[in-house]
Amino acid sequence: SAERPATSGKTPEQVLHEVFGYDAFRPLQGDVIHEVTSGGDALVLMPTGGGKSLCYQVPALVRTGTAIVISPLIALMQDQVAALRELGVKAAFLNSTMDFEQARQTEYALSTGELDLLYCAPERLIQPRTLELLHNASIALFAIDEAHCVSQWGHDFRSDYLQLAVLADEFPGIPRIALTATADERTRKEIAERLSLTEARHFISGFDRPNIQYQISPKTNANKQLLEFIKAKHEGECGIVYCLSRNKVDATAKMLAQKGYTALPYHAGLPAVDRARHQERFLREDGVIIVATIAFGMGIDKPDVRFVAHLDLPKSLEAYYQETGRAGRDGKPSTAWMVYGLQDVIKLRQMLEASQGNEHFKRIERQKLDAMLGLCEVTKCRRQVLLAYFGDKLETPCGNCDTCLAPPETWDATVAVQKALSCVYRTGQRFGVTHLIDVLRGSENNRVVELGHQQVSTYGIGTELNANEWKSLFRQLVANGYLRTDPDGYGALQLTEQCRPLLKGQQTIELRKDPVPQKSASRSPGG
Ligand code: ADP
Ligand code: ZN
Numbered sequence: 001s002a003e004r005p006a007t008s009g010k011t012p013e014q015v016l017h018e019v020f021g022y023d024a025f026r027p028l029q030g031d032v033i034h035e036v037t038s039g040g041d042a043l044v045l046m047p048t049g050g051g052k053s054l055c056y057q058v059p060a061l062v063r064t065g066t067a068i069v070i071s072p073l074i075a076l077m078q079d080q081v082a083a084l085r086e087l088g089v090k091a092a093f094l095n096s097t098m099d100f101e102q103a104r105q106t107e108y109a110l111s112t113g114e115l116d117l118l119y120c121a122p123e124r125l126i127q128p129r130t131l132e133l134l135h136n137a138s139i140a141l142f143a144i145d146e147a148h149c150v151s152q153w154g155h156d157f158r159s160d161y162l163q164l165a166v167l168a169d170e171f172p173g174i175p176r177i178a179l180t181a182t183a184d185e186r187t188r189k190e191i192a193e194r195l196s197l198t199e200a201r202h203f204i205s206g207f208d209r210p211n212i213q214y215q216i217s218p219k220t221n222a223n224k225q226l227l228e229f230i231k232a233k234h235e236g237e238c239g240i241v242y243c244l245s246r247n248k249v250d251a252t253a254k255m256l257a258q259k260g261y262t263a264l265p266y267h268a269g270l271p272a273v274d275r276a277r278h279q280e281r282f283l284r285e286d287g288v289i290i291v292a293t294i295a296f297g298m299g300i301d302k303p304d305v306r307f308v309a310h311l312d313l314p315k316s317l318e319a320y321y322q323e324t325g326r327a328g329r330d331g332k333p334s335t336a337w338m339v340y341g342l343q344d345v346i347k348l349r350q351m352l353e354a355s356q357g358n359e360h361f362k363r364i365e366r367q368k369l370d371a372m373l374g375l376c377e378v379t380k381c382r383r384q385v386l387l388a389y390f391g392d393k394l395e396t397p398c399g400n401c402d403t404c405l406a407p408p409e410t411w412d413a414t415v416a417v418q419k420a421l422s423c424v425y426r427t428g429q430r431f432g433v434t435h436l437i438d439v440l441r442g443s444e445n446n447r448v449v450e451l452g453h454q455q456v457s458t459y460g461i462g463t464e465l466n467a468n469e470w471k472s473l474f475r476q477l478v479a480n481g482y483l484r485t486d487p488d489g490y491g492a493l494q495l496t497e498q499c500r501p502l503l504k505g506q507q508t509i510e511l512r513k514d515p516v517p518q519k520s521a522s523r524s525p526g527g
Contacts, residue, residue, distance in 0.1 A: 008061065008063070010061070011062070012025075012037060012059070015058050015061045015062055016054070019087055019088070020058075021087075021360070021364055021365070022318065023315055023316055023319055024316065024322045026051040026054075027205055027321060029051055029054055029055055029058075032055040032203045033054070033055060033058045033059055033062075036056065036059040036141060036175050037063060039173075040201060041175055041176050041177065041199055041200035041201070042055075042176075042178070042200050042201050042202075042203060043147070043178050043188065043191060043192060043197055043202045044177060044178065044204075045180055045204045046179070046181060047181055047205070047207075047391035047392045048181045048391050049390065049391030050181070050205065050207070050391045052145070055179060056069060056141065056143035056177050056179070057089075059140070059141055059175075060116055060140055060141065061089065061116055065113070065138035066110055066113070066117065066118050066138065067116065067117045067139075068117075068118050068120055068141070068142050069118065069119045069142075070119075070121075070122050070144045071119055071121070071146065072145075072146050072149055072156075074096070074097060074121065077095060077119040078093065078097075084117065089116050090109075090115050090116045091115065091118070092106045092110075093106070093119035093120065094118065094120045094121070095120070095121040096121065096124070111137050113137070113138055122149075122158065122161055126163045141174060142167050142171070142174060142175070142177070144161075144164060144176065144177070144179065144195060145179050145180075146179070147161075147178035147179055147180045147183075147191045147195065148180040148187055148191065149161040150162055150164070150191055150194045150195060151187045151191065151194075161194075162194060165194060167196075169196070176200070178191055178197055178200070205392070207321070209325060210398070211333055212324060212325075212335070212336050213333065213334070213335045213336070213400050214324070214382045214383060214400075214401040214402065215402040216337075216338045216340065216375070216382065217338070217402070218475070218515075219341030222339050223252070226252075226256075226309060226311065229335075230307070230309075233307070234335065236286075237306040238286065238287055238288055238306055239307035239327075240292060240307075240326060241263075241290070241291045241292070241308075242292060242308065242309065242312065242323055243291065243293060244293070246267045246268070246269045246293060248311065248312070249266070249293055252291045256289060262281075262287060262288045262289065263289040263290075264281060265290075266278050266279065266295070266296045267295055268295050282300075283302055302329070303330035304329075304330050305328065305329070306328070306332075306334050306335070307334060307336070307337060308324045308334075310337070310338035311339065313340045313344045313372060313376070315348065315365070316365075316369065317371050317386065320372060320375070320386075321390070324336035341471075342474060342475035345373060346478060346491055349478070352366060353485075373479040373480070377480060377512060379407070379408050379510075380397065380403060381403055381404050382402070382403055383400070383401050384397060408512050409512075410510045411513050412509075413473060413509050413510065413511040414509050416464070416465060417477065417482075417502055417509050419440060419461055420436070420477065421483075421499050421502060421503055422457075423436050423440050423456075423458035423462075424436060424495055425503075426456040426458050427439060427456060427458075429486075429492065429493065429494040429495065431492055431493070432490070432493065433474045433493065435447060435448070436493065437474075439459055440459075440461065441463055441465075442459060442460025442463060469514075472511075472512070474493070482496060482502070483496065483499075484496050
């Protein structure tokens with residue numbers, strides 16, 4: 001083979017961001033991708049919806065040459081190719097649905113190195129003609145999807161799959177990755193033997209991290225809440241505190257240090273020597289708390305991190321899972337703790353709308369953020385919601401998350417929500433939460449008076465709730481998509497289509513009752 005670079009020069013992370021528009025790898029994906037990118041074989045078992053496709057699509061784009069994907073399901077193959085093309089990836093397929101001319105064109109594109117990925121039906125692949133073609137092309141890897149089809153015990157058995165073992169003999173040195181969602185141990189062994197994948201590393205998930213306790217609370221006074229959490233559950237233990245901005249990292253580290261903790265900042269704005277020193281101390285010393293932006297953690301493998309605390313909301317459940325997953329790798333009890341508030345929700349929504357990305361990426365990010373907020377506001381088991389997102393089903397509530405341990409109270413908020421929504425409407429959908437609450441509670445402050453909002457019909461109709469209760473209600477309405485923030489970024493709230501049945505009285509709504517902060521804690525307005 002000719003002298004050519006083994007990779008395109010992009011890292012897997014770059015491909016993930018730039019091509020697919022995602023911010024973090026899912027559990028296992030990063031490990032699998034590393035293995036395959038660096039030339040190893042892999043056998044991957046992940047639940048449906050777990051994200052198997054990226055496990056070969058990313059290496060396909062990192063390594064030079066064309067990745068050959070063997071897939072038995074023609075419809076699926078066509079969907080994937082269409083989706084990849086939409087992202088600007090050069091993908092094509094070879095199967096029985098195409099005529100001679102189409103096939104010839106695709107074969108030509110393969111031989112001239114124009115394709116990133118070629119999907120191929122197994123019966124097509126094993127034809128001598130196709131193998132010949134592959135020998136004359138530059139191949140990045142082979143991916144064998146639905147690999148359990150080699151198993152004669154399973155009900156998806158396909159004899160063509162047995163012949164895929166030829167790939168090992170004919171293309172030694174080219175990495176092969178087999179993927180499946182359904183394989184017990186016996187089937188796994190069968191796959192490894194029949195596909196000559198005996199040297200392959202196995203990657204198996206289940207995504208559950210049962211020793212991690214999930215806790216998410218509304219933000220009242222973040223610093224105070226953090227200190228109380230550490231004192232109550234993890235005094236003197238090692239942990240990571242994540243913040244969104246460098247300033248907040250510095251301020252939080254300082255605050256913790258003043259309270260006597262060994263707390264070290266870590267973010268991209270620090271000199272490299274300081275970063276290295278802080279990381280080193282975190283790894284070597286006992287009881288160090290690292291306060292970091294998300295830049296910290298990649299490649300950190302410290303087994304005894306007892307807690308991961310988030311003072312700001314991650315952008316997606318993938319990011320949340322990855323960051324919280326740095327706790328408790330030794331299997332001992334650990335906590336993933338987070339506080340979040342109305343301002344976080346508004347800020348993230350605004351950042352998303354103001355970001356440069358095209359509509360396609362924005363739509364994805366909106367869904368990701370909605371799922372993240374869904375986890376925050378859920379009133380049933382958090383672990384069930386988190387795992388369900390990754391396609392991993394947990395049959396019964398886990399008993400080791402805050403909503404299992406202390407089920408949140410809910411209340412029928414229908415009337416209060418109607419008042420809130422019509423207040424948004426009556427004031428012209430031009431105001432932020434603070435002002436809306438002033439109007440609802442009948443405040444006589446200057447702004448209310450000057451704007452003439454004492455005259456709107458919703459003025460003073462909401463005295464039954466205090467300001468914090470209204471804030472909680474608005475947060476949940478924004479989080480659940482009944483209200484959105486205005487695109488100009490001033491934090492004004494606007495109604496969405498979803499509101500209609502509520503305003504018309506055709507729907508009732510239950511909301512979480514936030515825990516009441518202790519008296520001494522309620523000085524700060526929170527966020
Ligand atoms: P599988 O083949 O395991 O059933 P897919 O590869 O089809 O799963 O992925 C399921 C969904 O998860 C897809 O919508 C995909 O876009 C999404 N997904 C996969 N990996 C990521 C990631 N790292 N970040 C965000 N979304 C992801
Ligand atoms: Zn639970």
